Amino acid sequence: MTPGLLFTQNGSAVSREEIPEHSGERFCETLISAIDGGWRVVSYFGAAEADAVRLYCILSFKTHAALGIMSTAVTGNSFPSLVEAVPQLHLFEREIAEQFGISFEGHPWLKPVRFETQLASLPAVPPKAPEKAGIMDFYRVAGDEVHEVAVGPVHAGIIEPGHFRFQCFGEEVMHLEISLGYQHRAVERMVLGRPGLRTLKCMEAVAGDTTIGHGTAYAMVVEALCGARVPAKAEAIRGIALELERLANHTGDLGAIAGDVGYLPTASFCGRIRGDFLNMSAELCGSRFGRGLVTPGGVQFDVGRELADKLRKRIDVARREVTNAVELLWDSPSVMGRLEGTGVVSEKDALDLGLVGPAARASGLNRDIRRDHPFGIYNVTQLPVETAKGGDVYARTLVRWLEIEKSLHFIEEQLAQLPGGSIVSPAAQLGENRMALALVEGWRGEVCHVALTDGSGQFQRYKITDPSFHNWSGLAMALRGGQISDFPLCNKSFNLSYCGFDL
Amino acid sequence: MIDTLFHMVLVLAMPPLLLGVIGKTKAAFAGRVGAPFLQPYYDLSRLMRKGVVISDTTTWIFKAGPAVTLAATLFAALLVPLGKHAAPVSFEGDMILFAYLFALGRFFTTVAALDTGSSFEGMGAAREVTFSCLAEPALFFALITLTRLSGTMSLTPMLNHVTSPVWVAAGASLILLLAGLFVVLLAENCRIPFDDPNTHLELTMIHEVMVLDHSGPYFGCILYGAALKLYLLGALFVNIAVPFASGNAFVDWALFALSMLVLAVAIGVVESVMARLRLIRVPQLLVAAMILTAFSLVLVVR
Numbered sequence: 001m002t003p004g005l006l007f008t009q010n011g012s013a014v015s016r017e018e019i020p021e022h023s024g025e026r027f028c029e030t031l032i033s034a035i036d037g038g039w040r041v042v043s044y045f046g047a048a049e050a051d052a053v054r055l056y057c058i059l060s061f062k063t064h065a066a067l068g069i070m071s072t073a074v075t076g077n078s079f080p081s082l083v084e085a086v087p088q089l090h091l092f093e094r095e096i097a098e099q100f101g102i103s104f105e106g107h108p109w110l111k112p113v114r115f116e117t118q119l120a121s122l123p124a125v126p127p128k129a130p131e132k133a134g135i136m137d138f139y140r141v142a143g144d145e146v147h148e149v150a151v152g153p154v155h156a157g158i159i160e161p162g163h164f165r166f167q168c169f170g171e172e173v174m175h176l177e178i179s180l181g182y183q184h185r186a187v188e189r190m191v192l193g194r195p196g197l198r199t200l201k202c203m204e205a206v207a208g209d210t211t212i213g214h215g216t217a218y219a220m221v222v223e224a225l226c227g228a229r230v231p232a233k234a235e236a237i238r239g240i241a242l243e244l245e246r247l248a249n250h251t252g253d254l255g256a257i258a259g260d261v262g263y264l265p266t267a268s269f270c271g272r273i274r275g276d277f278l279n280m281s282a283e284l285c286g287s288r289f290g291r292g293l294v295t296p297g298g299v300q301f302d303v304g305r306e307l308a309d310k311l312r313k314r315i316d317v318a319r320r321e322v323t324n325a326v327e328l329l330w331d332s333p334s335v336m337g338r339l340e341g342t343g344v345v346s347e348k349d350a351l352d353l354g355l356v357g358p359a360a361r362a363s364g365l366n367r368d369i370r371r372d373h374p375f376g377i378y379n380v381t382q383l384p385v386e387t388a389k390g391g392d393v394y395a396r397t398l399v400r401w402l403e404i405e406k407s408l409h410f411i412e413e414q415l416a417q418l419p420g421g422s423i424v425s426p427a428a429q430l431g432e433n434r435m436a437l438a439l440v441e442g443w444r445g446e447v448c449h450v451a452l453t454d455g456s457g458q459f460q461r462y463k464i465t466d467p468s469f470h471n472w473s474g475l476a477m478a479l480r481g482g483q484i485s486d487f488p489l490c491n492k493s494f495n496l497s498y499c500g501f502d503l
Numbered sequence: 504m505i506d507t508l509f510h511m512v513l514v515l516a517m518p519p520l521l522l523g524v525i526g527k528t529k530a531a532f533a534g535r536v537g538a539p540f541l542q543p544y545y546d547l548s549r550l551m552r553k554g555v556v557i558s559d560t561t562t563w564i565f566k567a568g569p570a571v572t573l574a575a576t577l578f579a580a581l582l583v584p585l586g587k588h589a590a591p592v593s594f595e596g597d598m599i600l601f602a603y604l605f606a607l608g609r610f611f612t613t614v615a616a617l618d619t620g621s622s623f624e625g626m627g628a629a630r631e632v633t634f635s636c637l638a639e640p641a642l643f644f645a646l647i648t649l650t651r652l653s654g655t656m657s658l659t660p661m662l663n664h665v666t667s668p669v670w671v672a673a674g675a676s677l678i679l680l681l682a683g684l685f686v687v688l689l690a691e692n693c694r695i696p697f698d699d700p701n702t703h704l705e706l707t708m709i710h711e712v713m714v715l716d717h718s719g720p721y722f723g724c725i726l727y728g729a730a731l732k733l734y735l736l737g738a739l740f741v742n743i744a745v746p747f748a749s750g751n752a753f754v755d756w757a758l759f760a761l762s763m764l765v766l767a768v769a770i771g772v773v774e775s776v777m778a779r780l781r782l783i784r785v786p787q788l789l790v791a792a793m794i795l796t797a798f799s800l801v802l803v804v805r
Binding site for chain 1: 529532533534535622623625626629630695696699701702703704705706707774775776777778779780781782783784
């Protein structure tokens with residue numbers, strides 16, 4: 001085990017004094033040796049202190065369900081960049097640089113992340129005003145036959161805004177640079193202070209399609225800080241809602257992938273079946289996206305015997321329909337020919353970039369928070385982790401389908417054996433001077449929430465890491481050396497969130 | 504005279520219906536009701552009533568593009584016989600004019616696309632010309648095979664020559680020819696598996712991306728011209744595939760119209776059961792079409 005880290009578990013809180021504070025040099029050494037030893041960066045962020053910025057790094061080690069925390073205080077306006085040794089830090093470092101005006105020396109690519117105003121600045125360093133979104137120094141390839149294609153931020157479909165800059169040689173993409181930030185709402189700033197109902201609403205809206213994922217992560221943070229125990233029934237309902245969210249989104253994605261290759265039957269059927277799964281979420285709480293279901297301490301809506309039976313019947317119907325629709329895909333050689341070998345992310349690249357969720361599993365990385373750092377209902381029920389080899393669009397499609405099968409099974413099992421009892425336990429006062437962290441495997445991958453409370457039990461710093469934050473670089477890698485006409489298909493196979501990234 | 508009238512009415516009025524039938528077929532495969540059969544006509548009338556937005560960076564070429572393309576396609580419509588009838592205009596060697604009228608239309612479409620200076624449209628233009636120069640030999644091999652069979656270079660006698668006895672004599676060659684021609688038909692009209700006429704993803708488009716900047720009546724002309732082109736290449740296909748003639752002109756007209764609708768359903772089926780090809784695979788399929796038609800020629804020359 002690596003020395004120099006404070007060990008903790010998913011969904012727990014530690015006192016801020018216990019977190020080891022290293023010198024800059026020791027911090028870097030510990031981080032590099034931890035990564036060499038198989039640890040993975042979950043979150044790396046700064047928090048303003050009186051005359052310094054304290055950097056916190058949270059690492060995950062798979063086999064012992066261990067999370068490690070350490071910190072260092074930065075007083076100067078620069079800090080050494082570790083990107084060369086630990087590429088998965090590159091976006092985290094850019095984010096810290098943007099939020100606190102710290103320059104990471106040796107970072108090859110210190111560009112804006114979301115074009116946001118600084119959270120805080122060091123004394124004697126005047127804060128810089130951000131550029132307008134999308135105005136930055138794009139990487140360029142020079143040459144006679146090289147051409148640049150700019151797509152977005154306004155797109156042809158009804159999707160979120162993002163700017164994509166391709167450097168092409170004919171149809172071949174040599175490099176893709178993605179510039180986001182158009183949806184920045186400053187959620188992390190909005191939720192500071194004493195948490196309340198409004199905080200929950202903000203959290204559910206971090207990424208609208210991951211309402212349950214972000215809602216659960218936030219609830220776990222609050223529960224850890226006030227030491228609340230969540231009733232068993234509430235844990236089961238949260239699990240069902242999280243898997244329903246996964247089902248709806250995965251089904252929608254399979255349909256969208258089919259639509260992108262021009263294969264209409266699956267596209268149409270999956271579009272409708274996605275609606276059926278959303279309607280099941282609405283049966284639980286009245287909202288198709290699960291708004292208002294999860295609350296700190298439990299859930300707000302009970303599931304009775306009658307509703308459970310009704311849902312089981314509907315799950316059964318949906319299982320048959322989605323199986324039929326998706327099997328059409330596997331049975332069409334033209335679809336398989338289109339998906340296989342398109343947009344490959346090698347296992348090494350996925351590991352280096354620190355990809356998470358189905359995108360990582362499709363590249364052969366066996367990581368899933370539900371098993372590696374189990375929380376809630378997953379402490380008692382194991383879900384098999386599905387991986388694929390190849391890292392291409394086909395693998396990402398296959399992993400989604402396998403996860404759909406497992407989630408359907410999980411929901412049926414949970415509905416059949418719902419425990420009794422209450423669904424919410426009263427929340428208490430938040431602990432003072434503590435750090436709480438929660439990881440949830442949302443449908444897109446690992447959702448990470450970290451909260452630091454001050455001396456009066458209010459949020460002093462709240463850090464959200466959406467899976468999209470890890471995975472956008474994976475999409476850029478998938479396109480490298482590929483065809484520009486394959487971009488929309490690769491994009492669908494990742495289906496990343498713009499607002500979850502932009503916060 | 505009455506045949507010319509029928510020819511003009513069919514060729515002007517029927518093409519959008521084919522698109523409607525294709526759309527309905529695809530909807531049926533996808534388990535949807537789909538847009539009405541006449542939807543393409545509604546779309547055209549809506550576009551004709553709309554205003555136009557023209558980019559400041561364009562020149563007269565941008566406006567000439569749709570007009571020249573439609574005019575060239577309309578002229579080509581006078582050269583193809585519909586069913587076992589005579590085309591309004593027919594002379595020795597008109598098959599070459601027919602092929603190059605399409606090339607003229609394509610030239611103006613691509614030049615108009617390049618005129619906008621948009622990187623998307625340039626990409627689309629590059630794709631269009633690359634693929635069409637592979638589709639062209641296939642079309643010519645098919646026409647030369649027919650010339651060899653009928654001994655004429657004019658479309659009307661050439662296609663009217665393909666009757667049941669010819670099928671009996673040169674069936675193998677004609678099957679190869681039809682297969683190649685069907686591929687050309689799909690490729691030239693931007694249907695799946697070559698292009699997806701319904702997609703909104705500009706990076707994957709071939710033909711659609713070249714006309715992104717056109718709007719209103721200009722866009723209407725482009726859509727109508729595309730429907731007409733599908734109709735003409737379809738008529739070429741149907742003339743070879745359906746070698747029957749009853750002798751009664753009206754029955755033959757009805758037979759032709761029905762065959763065209765069946766062809767539209769067939770295209771709809773192909774579009775429903777196939778995914779789009781990866782763009783780098785498109786040339787391979789076009790070369791395959793060329794080889795098919797080349798072999799059909801070999802079979803009749805030997």
